Amino acid sequence: MTAERINGKAFAASLRERVGEHAAQFEASAGRRAGLAVVLVGEDPASQVYVRSKHKATVAAGMESFEHRLPADTSEEDLLALVAQLNADEAVDGILVQLPLPGHLDEQAVIASISPDKDVDGFHVTNAGRLAVGQSGFVPCTPLGCMMLLTERLGDLSGLEAVVIGRSNIVGKPMAQLLLDANATVTIAHSRTKDLPSVVRRADIVVAAVGRAEMVKADWLKEGATVIDVGINRLPPAEGEEKGRLVGDVDYAGAEGVAGAITPVPGGVGPMTIAVLLRNTLVAAYRNADLQVPDGL
Numbered sequence: 001m002t003a004e005r006i007n008g009k010a011f012a013a014s015l016r017e018r019v020g021e022h023a024a025q026f027e028a029s030a031g032r033r034a035g036l037a038v039v040l041v042g043e044d045p046a047s048q049v050y051v052r053s054k055h056k057a058t059v060a061a062g063m064e065s066f067e068h069r070l071p072a073d074t075s076e077e078d079l080l081a082l083v084a085q086l087n088a089d090e091a092v093d094g095i096l097v098q099l100p101l102p103g104h105l106d107e108q109a110v111i112a113s114i115s116p117d118k119d120v121d122g123f124h125v126t127n128a129g130r131l132a133v134g135q136s137g138f139v140p141c142t143p144l145g146c147m148m149l150l151t152e153r154l155g156d157l158s159g160l161e162a163v164v165i166g167r168s169n170i171v172g173k174p175m176a177q178l179l180l181d182a183n184a185t186v187t188i189a190h191s192r193t194k195d196l197p198s199v200v201r202r203a204d205i206v207v208a209a210v211g212r213a214e215m216v217k218a219d220w221l222k223e224g225a226t227v228i229d230v231g232i233n234r235l236p237p238a239e240g241e242e243k244g245r246l247v248g249d250v251d252y253a254g255a256e257g258v259a260g261a262i263t264p265v266p267g268g269v270g271p272m273t274i275a276v277l278l279r280n281t282l283v284a285a286y287r288n289a290d291l292q293v294p295d296g297l
Contacts, residue, residue, distance in 0.1 A: 003227070003259040006149055012271035015148070016061060019278045022294050023062040026285055034285030035064035036094045036120065036277075037086045041079060041105065042072035047098045054096070057274050063281060066092060072102050079105060080113050087115040093288050094120035094281035117288065120280040123170065131177050138280050143175035145272025146207060146228045151182070153226055153261055154205075158183035163200050165189045165216065165249070166209035171230055175207050196220075208249035218254030227255055227262040230269050 027033050036058050040051045051067065058065040068082060079097075086095050095118045101107050111119075116126035122138040130137030150157065162184040166172035172188060179186045189199050190210070197220040200206055206227045208216050213233035221227065231249030238244070248265035255262055263269050279297055286293045 003256040004261040006153060006261050006263045006268060008149060008263055008268040009271045011149060012275035015275040016278060018296055019282055020061045022297055023282055026282065029291055030289045033064045034093050034282050035066060035091045036281045037066040037092045039068045039082060039097045041070045041074050042102050051098055054274060057278060061278050076105050079110060083113045087118060093285035094118055096121050118284060120277060120284055131174055134181060140170050140174050141273045141276040142171050142230060142269060143178055145276045146175060146269055147178045149228060150205060160184045160204040161202050162205040163187045163189055163203035164207045171209040210249050212249055213247050214251040216250040218251060218258045221255055221258045223258055224260035227259045228269060229263050229265055232265055232270060
């Protein structure tokens with residue numbers, strides 16, 4: 001048996017297309033484009049790449065992209081003042097402050113200063129609370145993207161046993177809550193879990209978000225399980241290579257002989273993150289304009 005490869009790249013492309021269609025409808029109804037403001041502090045090379053991709057994707061979807069690039073020595077006071085200005089700006093529907101921030105800035109204070117209704121990253125404690133009690137808010141982009149891939153593949157998740165490996169606020173915890181809301185039976189496993197392989201072996205659904213290269217082995221998996229690999233790790237370069245290859249948290253080569261379906265790395269969960277960010281921004285725009293959020297978003 002070879003696992004079905006879950007093509008996140010293709011799903012993300014179709015989601016972006018849907019967002020583009022609904023963004024055009026929003027512009028026609030509201031008389032303006034939906035707007036995403038991205039704030040980048042400092043010169044972190046990886047963050048610069050992400051911000052460029054987000055800008056390009058936002059414009060391609062027919063939405064306004066507002067970029068604010070600040071020097072690395074920007075004071076917390078100045079950053080919070082910019083966020084307050086964006087909170088008050090009616091052209092801005094979503095605000096994203098690119099993480100990580102330089103060490104002298106308090107990330108939690110900055111996230112807390114974003115209006116929960118413009119927090120398209122879903123990191124604000126108000127949105128975490130809304131998710132916990134089943135109210136509509138914004139869910140972090142990566143777990144929501146994982147959930148979309150799971151429901152497309154499996155349909156109804158009721159009664160399925162799911163194990164989430166990792167307990168971060170950005171992926172593990174919201175992922176578990178989404179699965180719980182979909183009536184799955186959920187276990188959150190982590191580095192202190194006793195006999196982790198046997199816990200994972202019970203699962204119909206495995207979401208690996210732990211940040212350790214190829215940690216989840218084939219013999220950890222139940223036959224036919226659906227495996228969502230959120231990890232992205234670069235291995236040391238082999239002899240004669242400039243860069244090591246990118247791998248997930250799951251040993252893909254072994255797992256594809258046991259799993260029923262699995263996301264590859266790259267090309268699985270990764271492309272979903274920006275597509276869901278665009279979706280969240282457009283949902284925020286509809287809500288901010290007091291318009292009905294369209295079905296299919």
